[in-house]
Amino acid sequence: xxxxxxxxxxxxxxxxxxxxxxxxxxxxxxxxxxxxxxxxxxxxxxxxxxxxxxxxxxxxxxxxxxxxxxxxxxxxxxxxxxxxxxxxxxxxxxxxxxxxxxxxxxxxxxxxxxxxxxxxxxxxxxxxxxxxxxxxxxxxxxxxxxxxxxxxxxxxxxxxxxxxxxxxxxxxxxxxxxxxxxxxxxxxxxxxxxxxxxxxxxxxxxxxxxxxxxxxxxxxxxxxxxxxxxxxxxxxxxxxxxxxxxxxxxxxxxxxxxxxxxxxxxxxxxxxxxxxxxxxxxxxxxxxxxxxxxxxxxxxxxxxxxxxxxxxxxxxxxxxxxxxxxxxxxxxxxxxxxxxxxxxxxxxxxxxxxxxxxxxxxxxxxxxxxxxxxxxxxxxxxxxxxxxxxxxxxxxxxxxxxxxxxxxxxxxxxxxxxxxxxxxxxxxxxxxxxxxxxxxxxxxxxxxxxxxxxxxxxxxxxxxxxxxxxxxxxxxxxxxxxxxxxxxxxxxxxxxxxxxxxxxxxxxxxxx
Amino acid sequence: xxxxxxxxxxxxxxxxxxxxxxxxxxxxxxxxxxxxxxxxxxxxxxxxxxxxxxxxxxxxxxxxxxxxxxxxxxxxxxxxxxxxxxxxxxxxxxxxxxxxxxxxxxxxxxxxxxxxxxxxxxxxxxxxxxxxxxxxxxxxxxxxxxxxxxxxxxxxxxxxxxxxxxxxxxxxxxxxxxxxxxxxxxxxxxxxxxxxxxxxxxxxxxxxxxxxxxxxxxxxxxxxxxxxxxxxxxxxxxxxxxxxxxxxxxxxxxxxxxxxxxxxxxxxxxxxxxxxxxxxxxxxxxxxxxxxxxxxxxxxxxxxxxxxxxxxxxxxxxxxxxxxxxxxxxxxxxxxxxxxxxxxxxxxxxxxxxxxxxxxxxxxxxxxxxxxxxxxxxxxxxxxxxxxxxxxxxxxxxxxxxxxxxxxxxxxxxxxxxxxxxxxxxxxxxxxxxxxxxxxxxxxxxxxxxxxxxxxxxxxxxxxxxxxxxxxxxxx
Numbered sequence: 001x002x003x004x005x006x007x008x009x010x011x012x013x014x015x016x017x018x019x020x021x022x023x024x025x026x027x028x029x030x031x032x033x034x035x036x037x038x039x040x041x042x043x044x045x046x047x048x049x050x051x052x053x054x055x056x057x058x059x060x061x062x063x064x065x066x067x068x069x070x071x072x073x074x075x076x077x078x079x080x081x082x083x084x085x086x087x088x089x090x091x092x093x094x095x096x097x098x099x100x101x102x103x104x105x106x107x108x109x110x111x112x113x114x115x116x117x118x119x120x121x122x123x124x125x126x127x128x129x130x131x132x133x134x135x136x137x138x139x140x141x142x143x144x145x146x147x148x149x150x151x152x153x154x155x156x157x158x159x160x161x162x163x164x165x166x167x168x169x170x171x172x173x174x175x176x177x178x179x180x181x182x183x184x185x186x187x188x189x190x191x192x193x194x195x196x197x198x199x200x201x202x203x204x205x206x207x208x209x210x211x212x213x214x215x216x217x218x219x220x221x222x223x224x225x226x227x228x229x230x231x232x233x234x235x236x237x238x239x240x241x242x243x244x245x246x247x248x249x250x251x252x253x254x255x256x257x258x259x260x261x262x263x264x265x266x267x268x269x270x271x272x273x274x275x276x277x278x279x280x281x282x283x284x285x286x287x288x289x290x291x292x293x294x295x296x297x298x299x300x301x302x303x304x305x306x307x308x309x310x311x312x313x314x315x316x317x318x319x320x321x322x323x324x325x326x327x328x329x330x331x332x333x334x335x336x337x338x339x340x341x342x343x344x345x346x347x348x349x350x351x352x353x354x355x356x357x358x359x360x361x362x363x364x365x366x367x368x369x370x371x372x373x374x375x376x377x378x379x380x381x382x383x384x385x386x387x388x389x390x391x392x393x394x395x396x397x398x399x400x401x402x403x404x405x406x407x408x409x410x411x412x413x414x415x416x417x418x419x420x421x422x423x424x425x426x427x428x429x430x431x432x433x434x435x436x437x438x439x440x441x442x443x444x445x446x447x448x449x450x451x452x453x454x455x456x457x458x459x460x461x462x463x464x465x466x467x468x469x470x471x472x473x474x475x476x477x478x479x480x481x482x483x484x485x486x487x488x489x490x491x492x493x494x495x496x497x498x499x500x501x502x503x504x505x506x507x508x509x510x511x512x
Numbered sequence: 513x514x515x516x517x518x519x520x521x522x523x524x525x526x527x528x529x530x531x532x533x534x535x536x537x538x539x540x541x542x543x544x545x546x547x548x549x550x551x552x553x554x555x556x557x558x559x560x561x562x563x564x565x566x567x568x569x570x571x572x573x574x575x576x577x578x579x580x581x582x583x584x585x586x587x588x589x590x591x592x593x594x595x596x597x598x599x600x601x602x603x604x605x606x607x608x609x610x611x612x613x614x615x616x617x618x619x620x621x622x623x624x625x626x627x628x629x630x631x632x633x634x635x636x637x638x639x640x641x642x643x644x645x646x647x648x649x650x651x652x653x654x655x656x657x658x659x660x661x662x663x664x665x666x667x668x669x670x671x672x673x674x675x676x677x678x679x680x681x682x683x684x685x686x687x688x689x690x691x692x693x694x695x696x697x698x699x700x701x702x703x704x705x706x707x708x709x710x711x712x713x714x715x716x717x718x719x720x721x722x723x724x725x726x727x728x729x730x731x732x733x734x735x736x737x738x739x740x741x742x743x744x745x746x747x748x749x750x751x752x753x754x755x756x757x758x759x760x761x762x763x764x765x766x767x768x769x770x771x772x773x774x775x776x777x778x779x780x781x782x783x784x785x786x787x788x789x790x791x792x793x794x795x796x797x798x799x800x801x802x803x804x805x806x807x808x809x810x811x812x813x814x815x816x817x818x819x820x821x822x823x824x825x826x827x828x829x830x831x832x833x834x835x836x837x838x839x840x841x842x843x844x845x846x847x848x849x850x851x852x853x854x855x856x857x858x859x860x861x862x863x864x865x866x867x868x869x870x871x872x873x874x875x876x877x878x879x880x881x882x883x884x885x886x887x888x889x890x891x892x893x894x895x896x897x898x899x900x901x902x903x904x905x906x907x908x909x910x911x912x913x914x915x916x917x918x919x920x921x922x923x924x925x926x927x928x929x930x931x932x933x934x935x936x937x938x939x940x941x942x943x944x945x946x947x948x949x950x951x952x953x954x955x956x957x958x959x960x961x962x963x964x965x966x967x968x969x970x971x972x973x974x975x976x977x978x979x980x981x982x983x984x985x986x987x988x
Binding site for chain 2: 140141142148152166170186
């Protein structure tokens with residue numbers, strides 16, 4: 001696409017330059033710092049819009065590609081290589097979309113505003129980098145680098161148990177990804193073509209120019225899978241999530257749930273499935289079981305939480321279980337549904353965390369029992385919360401429905417049992433969300449402190465309204481989103497189909 | 513060429529400056545002793561230039577006892593740069609501790625001569641002489657805080673164990689001489705290639721030399737001295753031991769295994785492998801429980817010796833380059849970390865407990881940022897020199913198909929992250945229990961730290977140039 005080769009690089013550079021700019025602003029003027037950060041993130045969002053308009057849905061492969069050698073010495077070469085396909089496209093736009101809202105949602109941060117905003121912008125660079133990187137080392141660099149700002153955001157501006165949560169978050173992710181580092185270096189040497197380029201390696205694996213024994217493939221798959229499963233998080237790797245989500249400041253939770261978790265599922269789609277289809281197929285039943293366990297377990301634990309934020313955190317475990325289940329059902333509906341559900345989860349859970357943050361700012365508590373009857377005092381807040389609640393539980397006409405429906409439909413084609421069990425998760429979601437909603441908003445206003453609560457102010461409305469609009473838009477008119485994903489998802493499905501056909505062929509030959 | 517003074521010009525310059533400084537000590541008043549430090553710095557600078565101009569020269573001089581090659585120059589430049597930064601931080605340290613007696617600087621210069629000789633040596637006797645020159649100077653320097661019991665204890669411990677390990681080295685040299693009939697590297701190499709099967713004496717000899725070098729590198733199980741000595745020594749000397757003296761032994765060891773007796777590496781492979789794994793694991797695990805930051809960095813330096821051993825063990829081109837690259841990376845981040853530790857330690861090294869770092873990050877933003885960059889690099893997180901170094905070493909091991917070695921390295925790195933993070937947790941996430949006393953940060957040290965931060969990041973983002981130099985250095 002002539003004229004747009006550097007667009008992705010520019011999108012990466014805007015927040016980076018913004019962070020540098022903020023470093024030179026005086027720390028005393030918090031308002032100016034907030035506005036500057038907001039302006040930078042809005043600019044990044046605007047810069048990312050041409051990606052959507054210029055994206056060619058009919059073309060296979062990567063678009064907006066830029067490739068520059070990074071360093072190359074003695075048989076070791078790494079490129080700065082970026083590009084997007086139908087899967088990463090929307091994840092990028094979702095990231096740039098959520099960032100300004102998170103900054104708006106951080107207005108209540110009073111302490112050390114300057115480092116906070118700088119870290120937020122650096123975090124954005126890291127997250128966007130993960131989604132655009134086409135070189136394994138570059139991917140790993142971004143994957144790790146975004147940990148540091150998030151670590152500090154949780155550890156400095158978080159709640160009471162922030163240090164424990166921050167360290168746990170960092171260690172889990174870091175330990176998981178080190179094996180991925182080893183695996184990607186191994187891929188480089190198996191490739192033998194002096195390149196870490198993701199597409200090249202994927203193609204050479206597909207055409208069997210790189211021949212992996214099944215054992216090697218399985219080990220490589222597991223090394224990547226571990227990193228992604230921790231990030232998603234897939235049951236039983238999820239224990240860092242409730243801590244991190246609950247302790248993080250509001251914007252941190254929004255970004256964690258909205259974007260960081262999607263890095264894991266994105267990694268599964270970008271690496272595990274297309275590179276190691278045989279291992280993926282072989283382990284799919286096991287992974288699907290874990291996903292279903294996660295769906296039901298997450299929902300059950302969410303149901304009994306006394307803390308709204310923790311409830312939302314556990315609901316993420318449940319929702320992400322759907323995504324993983326969809327990915328490992330290996331058909332067009334299920335994977336498209338999973339990708340769509342990643343976006344939905346970003347919108348609805350991001351919005352839920354923002355809403356919880358708004359009430360926390362007013363009352364400095366998030367316990368359900370401290371509320372009740374809020375609808376009387378804060379009708380607007382209650383209404384918006386209702387829309388997002390319904391979007392989260394997948395009411396038709398809102399975004400969550402489309403993703404969950406596609407996932408369940410695709411899974412059913414693959415295995416009816418998984419689909420049936422997973423569907424109970426949808427019911428449970430309705431139970432815990434509506435029950436929570438009822439206890440917080442309906443009934444009488446019994447607690448004195450809640451009588452004087454003001455409804456949302458203009459800034460808060462501006463923070464949440466875009467997400468509500470998106471929830472409707474993505475629920476009613478999903479076709480433009482799904483159509484842009486088609487060819488990229490089809491590529492992954494084909495890859496799995498090929499490997500299955502080869503296996504059947506081999507088995508038949510052995511039978512003769 | 514048989515006699516070439518250029519080849520040993522760095523050593524000559526350092527020696528001359530050392531002798532001149534010693535004669536100047538009585539002439540210069542007590543108040544102006546610090547100026548001798550700056551004079552020493554000039555000497556190191558000149559030696560650095562003398563080494564730089566020889567880049568690309570390739571010769572064996574002084575009757576086959578001294579190499580003049582890029583490997584020697586690469587190592588010397590690294591040593592001299594480290595030495596320079598140590599002298600710079602020492603001036604401030606000695607002034608603060610009121611330990612300004614000028615023998616300090618000649619001793620450092622003489623130890624520098626020893627290191628340079630080790631890098632260039634083409635003869636076991638010269639290697640031994642270099643090691644001894646280095647060691648004896650550092651024995652004295654470790655005990656330089658004469659008012660502090662721990663420092664004296666550290667010096668005695670270091671001296672006794674060091675002397676013991678040097679004996680091993682010397683015995684090893686004797687055995688190698690017995691097996692090959694020569695102490696000259698090139699002749700040993702020729703003799704080995706003519707052997708039909710390796711004689712036991714040679715294997716044993718090199719094995720004993722591993723003990724000698726292993727002591728200086730602080731490889732497990734020869735590491736037990738390191739924590740006590742690192743804790744007792746003055747901080748700049750701790751940094752010096754952790755970086756320069758370790759690097760000198762690694763370089764000498766690397767030359768023997770890669771250039772002189774590559775045939776031996778397969779024989780010694782299993783032992784090197786085990787040593788590498790143990791060093792990485794024990795260093796990192798022991799560091800977890802430390803409460804004193806000098807001891808923590810001591811164990812961290814043991815762990816990093818283990819990572820270096822990956823490159824030595826795998827015995828391929830990428831591994832050797834990786835070691836040379838990692839030495840530079842490690843020098844930057846470790847010297848940087850110790851410099852911050854020295855500054856935060858304040859007078860009498862009063863604040864060297866990890867607890868003392870609570871709240872430092874926001875109280876001293878520059879020092880906090882600096883230490884964070886160095887710790888992040890030590891932990892091996894991308895965009896820092898430490899990550900690039902680990903990437904190359906891991907890659908070398910994977911290329912050599914030593915997958916288990918990589919698995920252990922990965923596990924060790926994952927453990928290591930915890931204690932580096934802990935310092936950052938204290939710096940930024942905890943409040944100090946009382947008022948934080950001010951820190952004296954001289955301009956020269958500030959500039960030095962800035963250079964080290966820049967170096968750590970530049971090596972992490974653009975590792976190509978140093979790696980290219982390392983690959984040239986490995987063309988024996």
